Amino acid sequence: MVEMAKKGRTALITGASEGIGRELARVMAKEGWNLVLVARREEILTELAAGLIVEHGVKCAVIAVDLAEPESVGMIAQKLRERNVAVDALINNAGFGRYGLFADVDETAFRSMIEVNVTALTNLTRAMLPGMIERKRGWVMNVGSTASFQPVPFSAVYGATKAFVLSFSEALATELEGTGVTVTCVCPGVTETGFARVAGASKQEVDFRGALSAGEVARLGYAAMMKGKRTVVTGGMNAVLAFGTRLISRKMAAGIAFKLMKKRRS
Numbered sequence: 001m002v003e004m005a006k007k008g009r010t011a012l013i014t015g016a017s018e019g020i021g022r023e024l025a026r027v028m029a030k031e032g033w034n035l036v037l038v039a040r041r042e043e044i045l046t047e048l049a050a051g052l053i054v055e056h057g058v059k060c061a062v063i064a065v066d067l068a069e070p071e072s073v074g075m076i077a078q079k080l081r082e083r084n085v086a087v088d089a090l091i092n093n094a095g096f097g098r099y100g101l102f103a104d105v106d107e108t109a110f111r112s113m114i115e116v117n118v119t120a121l122t123n124l125t126r127a128m129l130p131g132m133i134e135r136k137r138g139w140v141m142n143v144g145s146t147a148s149f150q151p152v153p154f155s156a157v158y159g160a161t162k163a164f165v166l167s168f169s170e171a172l173a174t175e176l177e178g179t180g181v182t183v184t185c186v187c188p189g190v191t192e193t194g195f196a197r198v199a200g201a202s203k204q205e206v207d208f209r210g211a212l213s214a215g216e217v218a219r220l221g222y223a224a225m226m227k228g229k230r231t232v233v234t235g236g237m238n239a240v241l242a243f244g245t246r247l248i249s250r251k252m253a254a255g256i257a258f259k260l261m262k263k264r265r266s
């Protein structure tokens, strides 16, 4: 049953073509949100949008764009203006990693990773925030990771991008207190999605035992956002491990992660 209060509200979700983003689209459409779905693969987005329109009676638009391109956020903002769409909830979910030693990974992968995980997320937030503040209502969800909490050898740049996401989200949440706009950083641990495939992980490098599904992460993330929580680590064990890193030195945390990954890779 669609709650009346949410009728007419619009959420923009990046990375909606697969994994956690696709499940967030499903969860939010079920809750009555109109959606703007963003990712590169237009056909998949269009198919998803068509299904959500029929199933939930919501409005659903698609913007196919590569967020690694510097002009992507300007293009999204322009399209929203043309369609007269005000974004009430911004879900910065798109992101990817690349496994390997820093010196071995192609530098173009890092450039795109920083563009998508950091630059596009920051620019989209900057573009959508003034409208939310003016309307005295808004939600920002930034998808971080358990990697936000510690250095991550074999994913050094990815871990650094996710540390940015957490730090940025927490600072922004404080700046926005009392404005009616909340910022929630959702930090999943290993989740069963296309992430590991895109990151180029070998079979032994990925362990889905005890991993949450993308649907579970989406439901937990959405609930945390609607409660106005600042940070949520999805999954009890992930939360223990993420907050447990505070009890040891960052050098030790990096060393343990390095040994674990090295063992899996050998």
Ligand SMILES: NC(=O)c1ccc[n+]([C@@H]2O[C@H](COP(=O)([O-])OP(=O)(O)OC[C@H]3O[C@@H](n4cnc5c(N)ncnc54)[C@H](OP(=O)(O)O)[C@@H]3O)[C@@H](O)[C@H]2O)c1
Residues within 6 Å of the ligand: 014, 015, 016, 017, 018, 019, 020, 021, 038, 039, 040, 041, 065, 066, 067, 068, 093, 094, 095, 096, 097, 116, 143, 144, 145, 146, 187, 188, 189, 190, 191, 192, 193, 194, 195, 196, 198, 214
């Ligand atoms: N899965 C995990 O274990 C895990 C753990 C912690 C955090 N996370 C985070 O969760 C978020 C979602 O990841 P996921 O696990 O759902 O991965 P996924 O299944 O690979 O989905 C990633 C999404 O991001 C989009 N995307 C990637 N590069 C893009 C680009 N250049 N431009 C536009 N869209 C782009 C992809 O769409 P297109 O390919 O169609 O562009 C896809 O919809 C990411 O921020 C990730 O870092 C994942």
